[in-house]
Amino acid sequence: MTVIAKVRGTTAPQHAKVVRRGGAPVWRAVRFALLLAFVVLFLIPVYVLLVTSFKPLTEADPSQAWNLPRTWTTEAWQVAWERLAPGVWNSVMLAVPGSLISAMLGSMNGYVLSKWRFAGADVVFTLLLFGMFIPYQGVMIPLVQLLVGLNEITGTQLFYGGIPGLTLAHIVYGIPICTLIFRNYYVTIPDELIEAARVDGAGMLRTYWSVIIPVSGPAFAVTVIWQFTSLWNDFLFAVFLTGPQSWPATVMLNNIAGAQTVPYSQQMAAAILASIPTVVIYILLGRFFMRGLMAGALKG
Amino acid sequence: MRRRWITAAAIGLAGMLALAACGGGGDSSGDGGQGGAARKRVEVFSWWTGPGEADGLKAMRQIFERQNPNYTFFDAAVAGGSGDQARALLASKLQANQPPDTFQGHAGAELQGYIKAGKLEPLDFLYDELKLREVFPEQLVEQITVDDHIYSVPVNIHRSNVLWYNPGVLKEAGVSGPPKTIEEFIGALEKVKQTGKIPLSIGSQWTQVHLLESVLLGTLGTERYNALWTASADWSSSDITKALENFKTIMSYAGTPQEDWQPAAKQVADGEAAFNVMGDWVYGYFVNPPDGGLGKTAKQDFDWAPAPGTDGTFMWLSDSFTLPKGAPNRDGAIAWLKVAASKEGQDAFNPLKGSIPARKDADKSLYKDYLAYSLEQWASNRLAGSIQHGVVANDAWRSAINDAVGLFLQDQDVAKLQQALVDAAKNSGQ
Amino acid sequence: MTAKTASVRARMPRWLPGLLLVSPSIVAIAVFVYGMLGWNFKVALSDQHDEVSEGSFVGLENFINIWQETRWILSVQHAIVFTVVFVGGALVLGWFLAFLMEKGIKGEGGFRAIYLFPMAISFIATGVVWRWLMNSATGERAVGLNALFRFLGLDFLQWQWFRDPDWGMAAMAIPAIWQMSGYVMALFLAGFRGVPEELREAARVDGCNEWQVYRWVILPHLRPVTLAALIILGHISLKVFDLIVSVSGKQIITDVPAIFMWTAVYDAHDPAKGATIAGYIVLSVAIFVVPYLIWNARREKRK
Structure with a gap:
């Protein structure tokens, strides 16, 4: 339990102290103004997305990007939703289990590689990490062949052509980052805690379950957010590894732009719709994300 | 005891596979769901998702489903988009021998790679059966013939110049x-x-x-x-x-x-x-x-x-449909190609797409203004093929x-x- | 604890269960990462220049010949400009935002959420908007940001954005900075807050002014964070693909190795060339990352 206290201790009380030291009022006002200015800059693309999505197709044009719609309409939103909807459920079925399983795997790997080490654990960790860096676009053809091969070996349709295979690919390519997050996080847990558990006769799994898991919240938050975002937003794997029935929302979003004409307002409405889940997650879990970062996850 | 450890070690793998069960949500998608059903599906791969083009495809689909009550049309359109994803995806599917039943491609040299790799069936039999050599302009047939065989059915003609x-x-x-x-x-x-x-x-x-x-x-x-x-x-x-x-x-x-x-x-x-x-x-x-x-x-x-x-x-340039070797539903694909080659199919598709039919015997009254001009030019001009x-x-x-x-x-x-x-x-x- | 389980545990080496628990990941990475890399280098070292031929071993020929291609050199130059501007820009902006917020400010949660949210959105969604904003027309016909500059009377700021022949790739880095600087901000904020208040206090007691505290106490603490950010941004930058494809398409003017690779594989159907480029991307990332990993391992050992 001391660990929890420690983890919390690094953030909350200190923060309180910090607020008291806010600095001189003038400087505070300047900082606030600067931050506000950056908010405006950051929101420029969002503004264009929003106003365009409420325009009829005739007004949706780059030359009128800054104007408010002359006639407000939600027509584009309706069309966008109709076209996107079939993919949204697929995205959910992909991103929710995918990010949870990724986090579990990352947690187990991180635990072993930091606290229950075997000879060569550092080498294994480094080799795992390196997986983060392959350029995926270049290996799509052999990857498809590999998954088709797995289909044939297992006599199933699980690996190529559906959500399970896509999820698997994301989980596997997510192992490096998830392991990194958890390992860096677990390194901050004092070894004495593990030793104490061992003296009490707890094995690896029991120690994991009763000592490690209870303090893993922030790292889980970071991993789940990270993986959920990349699974939800992924287009490349989705388009190559799944078929029309299992296309997630990003492929549907891409399809709204045709080969010859682009109904901009629909596309922008769809872009907003497709981004809502991830944005909501960031806003809701942003605090935990920060806490996880402060506790060392992702810091290297 | 030892077994317990092995079981524990397998948690990760089991987890991955468990998601196969839960993540699948029952829809065995992609290549699944072919046989079994009373109506066999025909997977048609194209990059027609935009206004006009998608409408034209839909019109052809309706004809197809009316004429072939035992098949369902399965639309596998992926927008071309700026990344040309559709063609890249197609390349990966064909190389892994997972072809759709039929796919869209520009008629002509673009298909050469697939022909050389032995991924396409020659369609000479179809051309003979439907006497297509007579309904398409001679120069067109000549320009899409590769080593004495034809591998695609052109649905429409666009003009580049x-x-x-x-x-x-x-x-x-x-x-x-x-x-x-x-x-x-x-x-x-x-x-x-x-x-x-x-x-x-x-x-x-x-x-x-x-x-x-x-x-x-x-x-x-x-x-x-x-x-x-x-x-x-x-x-x-x-x-x-x-x-x-x-x-x-x-x-x-x-x-x-x-x-x-x-x-x-x-x-x-x-x-x-x-x-x-x-x-x-x-x-x-x-x-x-x-x-x-x-x-x-x-x-x-x-x-x-x-x-x-x-x-x-x-x-000229032309969108055409093909018959990949190993198409899961070859008969269905041929049925689709027949619709795509037919006067009725082309006359349904082209006015919506904004192109003219490849066939010489199209119903001219359906094509107005520029399209009428284009039809007339198509019939009288010499042909040259587009590069891009x-x-x-x-x-x-x-x-x-x-x-x-x-x-x-x-x-x-x-x-x-x-x-x-x-x-x-x-x-x-x- | 029965005697039996204790004896089993005694017989089993302590490290074995750990290895078993990690083994599924090891197997998966071995197949999906190293299998693919192996495949890639096998193709890159062959003369398989179309999809039909089998290809035979030609050594480093492809890796050498590619340097004779104008497009390759151009794409490497672009990647360097992009990387410098993007990594530098995101680091500076992220650091600055964190610096402004470091001591706590009203509405901090809101600011943080807004700066972070671009990370949640894919370029499939925002590509069109950036294309509009960075439209290259100037003067009378200006649209997008150029029109905004015109409206604000800042005409001298108008430029061709990513179509600028020399600095176009710097413009391309703007959306990337927009997306990632919030994340860097979060990292730095965590770094700032990770400096124990006692240390600052102690320095002040020793007579340091605020600037000196900053320079001698806080900055050294930020070094690991900076390095981590550098690595993450650097590898994103070297692999950049989605952003450029969705904003500019596959034009030479914004070509980078990842785009070149895509056209080599899927447009030109030249597997060997594509694999060669992928090989260079992996190697360049490795040059970035391997020293970092070693440094990190050493640092941990010291602790």
Whole structure:
């Protein structure tokens, strides 16, 4: 339990102290103004997305990007939703289990590689990490062949052509980052805690379950957010590894732009719709994300 | 006890596989769900997802399902988009021997790679059965024949060498009509430049390759242009140098490159620019009511002519459907190809898509204005194939030409461009 | 704890269960990462220049010949400009935002959420908007940001954005900075807050002014964070693909190795060339990352 206290201790009380030291009022006002200015800059693309999505197709044009719609309409939103909807459920079925399983795997790997080490654990960790860096676009053809091969070996349709295979690919390519997050996080847990558990006769799994898991919240938050975002937003794997029935929302979003004409307002409405889940997650879990970062996850 | 450890160790793997059960949510998708059902599905792969094109596909689908009650049409369209994802995806599917039942491809050299790799079935039997050699123009059949076999069924014809212009802007600049030759064209561009309007509107890199093919055809003439794609072609000749010099001169009158062909064409319709060389899909974009179109009036807001120096030649491109080897539902695919080849199918598809049918016997009353003009030209003109749209050059060659043009736009070096084109022809393996 | 389980545990080496627990990941990475890399280098070292031929071993020929291609050199230059601007820009902006917020400010949660949210959105969704904003037309015909500059009377700021022949790739880095600087901000904020208040206090007691505290106490603490950010941004930058394809397409003017690879594989159907480029991307990332990993391992050992 001391660990929890420690983890919390690094953030909350200190923060309180910090607020008291806010600095001189003038400087505070300047900082606030600067931050506000950056908010405006950051929101420029969002503004264009929003106003365009409420325009009829005739007004949706780059030359009128800054104007408010002359006639407000939600027509584009309706069309966008109709076209996107079939993919949204697929995205959910992909991103929710995918990010949870990724986090579990990352947690187990991180635990072993930091606290229950075997000879060569550092080498294994480094080799795992390196997986983060392959350029995926270049290996799509052999990857498809590999998954088709797995289909044939297992006599199933699980690996190529559906959500399970896509999820698997994301989980596997997510192992490096998830392991990194958890390992860096677990390194901050004092070894004495593990030793104490061992003296009490707890094995690896029991120690994991009763000592490690209870303090893993922030790292889980970071991993789940990270993986959920990349699974939800992924287009490349989705388009190559799944078929029309299992296309997630990003492929549907891409399809709204045709080969010859682009109904901009629909596309922008769809872009907003497709981004809502991830944005909501960031806003809701942003605090935990920060806490996880402060506790060392992702810091290297 | 030991077993417990092994079980524990397998948690990770089990977890991955467990998701296969839960993540699947019961829809065994992709290749699943073929047999078993009473109505067999036919997976049709295309890149038609936009307005017009998707409507045309839907119209053909309705005919297909009416004529083949035991098949369901399964739409596997992926937008071409800027990444050409559809074709990349297709390549990966074919290489892994997971073809769709039938897929869209530009008729002509674009399919060569697949033909050489043995991924496509020849369709001679279908051409014989439906007597298609008689209903398609002779030159077309000739240009899509590879080693005496035909591998695709063309559904529509687009024209690449069209000069779109704004009559008002021309009048203002004192240009009496659409230029007939490259020299006249350059003169007209100069006159427009004096008025402060954009002489020639242009889009992203591919639209400039598109312009190049019309300039090549306009400078060389049909015969020499068509000879470029034969084994005896000489890309280092002075004719080509002349054509590339023309291209450079014409490009010097181009406005700021727009993000794609649409905004570039729009500049002509809006009276900001005088000329634009683009395929005839521009027509639909101009006249269609403002939901995917600009709602302009032909002859008033805009007009068209063959690209300078190319009158009497129809530079064509065509969307076609194929029969991949190992198609899961071969019979269904053949049924689809029959609809795609039929008069009824083509007449349902093309007016919506804004193109003309490949067949000679189309119902002319369905095609108005530009499309009527185009049908008439298609029937009377000589044919030349488009570069950028996959007719005359295979993918490797086309891609090398694109690189050469892209690099030329950076350095403006005609000699380098020509050398790159010589190399491209040599290395194409065509 | 029965005697039996204790004896089993005694017989089993302490490290074995850990290895077993990690083994599924090891197997998966071995197949999906190293299998693919192996495949890639096998193709890259062959002369398989179309999809039909089998290809035979040609050694490093492809890796050498590619340097004769103008497009390759251009794409490498672009990648360097992009990387410098993107990594530098995101680091500076992220650091600055964190610096402004470091001591706590009203509405901090809101600011943080807004700066972070671009990370949640894919370029498939925002590509069109950036294309509009960075439209290259200037003067009378300006749209997008150029039109905004014009409206604000800042005409001198108008430029061609990513179509600028020299600095176009710097413009391309703007959306990337927009997307990632919030994340860097979060990292730095965590770094700032990770400096124990006692240390600052102690320095002040020793007579340091605020600037000196910053320079000698806080900055050294930020070094690991900076390095981590550098690595993450650097590898994103070297692999950048989605952003450029969705904003500019596959034009030479914004070509980078990842785009070149795509056209080599899927447009030109030249597997060997594509694999060669992929090989260079992996190697360049490795040059970035391997020293970092070693440094990190050493640092941990010291602790």
